[in-house]
Amino acid sequence: MAMPATVAWACPCGCRPSRTVSSDAYLKQTIRLGRPGRVMPRFDHLSAAEVEAIVEHIRGWHDGDRPVFSQARIEGDVQRGARLFSQHCAQCHGEQGEGGQGTGVTFSRPRDLPIIAPALNNPGFLAAASDAMIKATLMQGREGTPMASFREQGLSEEQINDLVAYVRSFEGEHTDPAPRVEEIEPTLVYDSPYGLEETVEAVERAAVGKNFRLIRRQKLEEGLFPEGEENDRQVIVYFCNFNFLYDALTVDPRVGLFLPCRVTVVEQEGQVRVMTINPKRLSVLFNNERLDQACDEMHRIYTDILEEATF
Structure with a gap:
């Protein structure tokens, strides 16, 4: 995947560069659950009205439709998805989907990439993102980041479904909840x-x-x-x-x-x-x-x- 020369910014909840593929439900769940181990804390103490207000504020940054995604699981071949992930995704997201090194707190520290790739094996992400949203991200890419459209990279829809299935397979790796x-x-x-x-x-x-x-x-x-x-x-x-x-x-x-x-x-x-x-x-x-x-x-x-x- 080609890397741009400029440094781009990405919110931990994925709201700014991914506005066309981030649903309100995803943003709300991200605020509630955070990203355990990845700096973005959980705000489960906020009321429903407060979370709604934050989402409305985020939506106010850009005009456009608010996507709504199905919660149904997408069928795909996990083994084929693993091979595709190693070939197309691991460079940024890590071999096991652990995300880029560094935490995104500041741009002043050494890191392996100019933008911190999110951890796809993170339980907060997996609980917030539906299969359909993950697929839409792979299909469309993320504006302003190194994440390009995999359709434009030449992958078929079947291959993208395999990738979604592999990313979803990370869900079984998490057993113990993080302490409060x-x-x-x-x-x-x-x-x-x-x-x-x-x-x-x-x-x-x-x-x-x-x-x-x-x-x-x-x-x-x-x-x-x-x-x-x-x-x-x-x-x-x-x-x-x-x-x-x-x-x-x-x-x-x-x-x-x-x-x-x-x-x-x-x-x-x-x-x-x-x-x-x-x-x-x-x-x-x-x-x-x-x-x-x-x-x-x-x-x-x-x-x-x-x-x-x-x-």
């Missing part, structure tokens, strides 16, 4: 048997032991109250592993909102507690499956540091 943000504790909290100063020093030693560089120690309320009036029984320890930081920012620059790494030590009513954010919650919040591994590793590191500091 509210199902995961936002913080990791440990009680310390030591005093505040001793606990802070233990946190610093544990962080250094995990190959982190100490950045600074400061009072939690620093900058919020006049100097000298801050609560000196609440302390933040900042530390960083710059290689880990760089790798995480390359995957998703939004991680920068929560960096550098930090642990807070608080003494209240004689009890010292050590706490930090829970990276597993960030993993779900960011909705970026490529970041999951880094978040899991950071959760392990934070847990080790907190346990060692309070042992």
Whole structure:
């Protein structure tokens, strides 16, 4: 498939360049379900009226008819479709329909294509897009993107049906639903048997032991109250592993909102507690499956540091 020289933009829900093949039902389902693991979050907390308002706003960007697609399944040969997919689609969408590398958050990061090809094996996409809509996309292409019309590329309607059947076959690969943000504790909290100063020093030693560089120690309320009036029984320890930081920012620059790494030590009513954010919650919040591994590793590191500091 020929790639244009210019960089094109594509909304995660496919609304702008694909307006002739995006139904209202598809847009609504996309808003509701999102794209698990692909940055586009689910907005299942919105009311029906709010979702309708968003769709109407999107439709206001362009004039034209609103397509309505049948929900019936299209019959095709999955094996032939797999071969056609490898030949015509895998270059952009990945060998297993996993989508282009990168998440589309910013154009400033390295990526394998000038536009992020959507993940066709994504459960959100497969639930939102009917077979008829997928077929219409293959037949017509997507204006303003590298996605050309497969009819113009020389494929027959039967071959396009085979491709649709193969894309639909990805549906059986998903079993476990993605966790919800509210199902995961936002913080990791440990009680310390030591005093505040001793606990802070233990946190610093544990962080250094995990190959982190100490950045600074400061009072939690620093900058919020006049100097000298801050609560000196609440302390933040900042530390960083710059290689880990760089790798995480390359995957998703939004991680920068929560960096550098930090642990807070608080003494209240004689009890010292050590706490930090829970990276597993960030993993779900960011909705970026490529970041999951880094978040899991950071959760392990934070847990080790907190346990060692309070042992």
